[in-house]
Amino acid sequence: MKHHYTNSLAEVRANAEVSIKHLALLSSVNPTTLKDMESGKQRPSLKVIAMYHMLFKAPYKVLFADLCADVHTYLTERSENLSMMLKSSQSQKSKRTIHAITNIVNRLNKGYND
DSSP states (O other): OHHHHHHHHHHHHHHHOOOOHHHHHHHOOOHHHHHHHHHHSSSOOOHHHHHHHHOOOOHHHHHHHHHHHHHHHHHHHHHHHHHHHHHHHHOOOHHHHHHHHHHHHHHHHHHHHH
């Protein structure tokens, strides 16, 4: 499965005008492995993500943009489903949990749009 952040790796490196060959020499990561990570054939390791961040000043939010969007959608949907399930209970504990979940969703939405 291809992820947006893998495509971002290639963009970030190309914008810095660094070849895969030179990046491989610098990082001790096989050039084929880097190419596979950039094309989405292989998921990039955290080490490689951190390396692109440090070398090319690429924000993590850019490198993980699609993954963050997927997680945001997943958490929002799951939170809404849990809230609906808890609303049927109407106990004080359920009401407190619904309030806490609503706060989490609001925080996710605020932070995601920043």
